[in-house]
Amino acid sequence: MTATISVRGLTRRYRHHLALDDVGLTVDGPSITGLVGRNGAGKTTLLRILAAHELPTAGQVRVLGANPIENDAVLRRMVFVREDQSFPDIRVRDALKAASWSHPGWCAELAETLVGEFELPTDRPIKRLSRGMRSALSIVIGLAARAEVTLFDEPYAGLDAVARQLFYDRLLAEYAEHPRTMLLSTHLVDEVAGLLERVVMIDRGRIVLDCAADDIRGGWTMVSGPSAAVQRLVAGRPTRGRRTIASQESVVVAQALDDTDRLRARELRLRVEPLSLQQVVVQASALATEQPTEESRP
Numbered sequence: 001m002t003a004t005i006s007v008r009g010l011t012r013r014y015r016h017h018l019a020l021d022d023v024g025l026t027v028d029g030p031s032i033t034g035l036v037g038r039n040g041a042g043k044t045t046l047l048r049i050l051a052a053h054e055l056p057t058a059g060q061v062r063v064l065g066a067n068p069i070e071n072d073a074v075l076r077r078m079v080f081v082r083e084d085q086s087f088p089d090i091r092v093r094d095a096l097k098a099a100s101w102s103h104p105g106w107c108a109e110l111a112e113t114l115v116g117e118f119e120l121p122t123d124r125p126i127k128r129l130s131r132g133m134r135s136a137l138s139i140v141i142g143l144a145a146r147a148e149v150t151l152f153d154e155p156y157a158g159l160d161a162v163a164r165q166l167f168y169d170r171l172l173a174e175y176a177e178h179p180r181t182m183l184l185s186t187h188l189v190d191e192v193a194g195l196l197e198r199v200v201m202i203d204r205g206r207i208v209l210d211c212a213a214d215d216i217r218g219g220w221t222m223v224s225g226p227s228a229a230v231q232r233l234v235a236g237r238p239t240r241g242r243r244t245i246a247s248q249e250s251v252v253v254a255q256a257l258d259d260t261d262r263l264r265a266r267e268l269r270l271r272v273e274p275l276s277l278q279q280v281v282v283q284a285s286a287l288a289t290e291q292p293t294e295e296s297r298p
């Protein structure tokens, strides 16, 4: 079967800076994948290359089985929603009409519903919309396009918490009714955690974590309590982020604990809590920072 997205050895160099460093990624069939990582990690660069807004320096990119560059047949089956998307100087209703022409799967009924829910004034020029309203318009286009490959690059600049929740709810409902391949780049990791089936983390241009969201959720554990007891429980296990205050200690165990471990923790009067997705991303980022990159090697 042809993968929906397949990237091999993808490298993007800007003069002396490596924005993407030998990235490999395959996405098969419908799924919602979260693209996470620190500022400047390379998330937007990856999405821009997938959407053919930018050329790679090296490597192979296939979207829907073909190279997306100047490939209208592929690009019409994709939608790319960017942070602070720029629009021509037209009214909201005209932007929606133009989007309907570019996307064969466009659902006018959904667009109308979403416009109502986000309270977008259709006769107002886009340049007079607030930042959050412009983001809402981009989201309406991204969802109503019903494109087989839907790329969202931090699409909620300026959106308030209520509007962001509306976006998450509608995205999930759309995905349930019309499954498609969605990539969502985000910094609001815990906010979107419930939507994600897979998490791909980029750090300094390299993929440092790529796994099922469920595996992450149960896979890292915070153990805290009296230092001596913590040490007894975690001895011989991979640990990170050790913190001590007086005789108390907390440490992250980079593996799941089984029932026997949990019973032992209870006997030792230790607290055991799973890490949130956001906390795992912070730990994985710290771990990646300890590894040398091509640019940091002497």
Ligand SMILES: Nc1ncnc2c1ncn2[C@@H]1O[C@H](COP(=O)(O)OP(=O)(O)OP(=O)(O)O)[C@@H](O)[C@H]1O
Pocket (backbone or CB within 6 Å): 014, 017, 018, 019, 037, 038, 039, 040, 041, 042, 043, 044, 045, 046
């Ligand atoms: N046109 C460009 N010219 C030079 N450097 C660039 C260009 N575009 C991106 N970069 C650099 O490439 C790196 C990756 O940028 P990118 O926008 O992909 O990161 P990001 O993960 O999306 O970051 P953020 O979360 O802050 O949006 C950064 O160091 C950035 O400065």
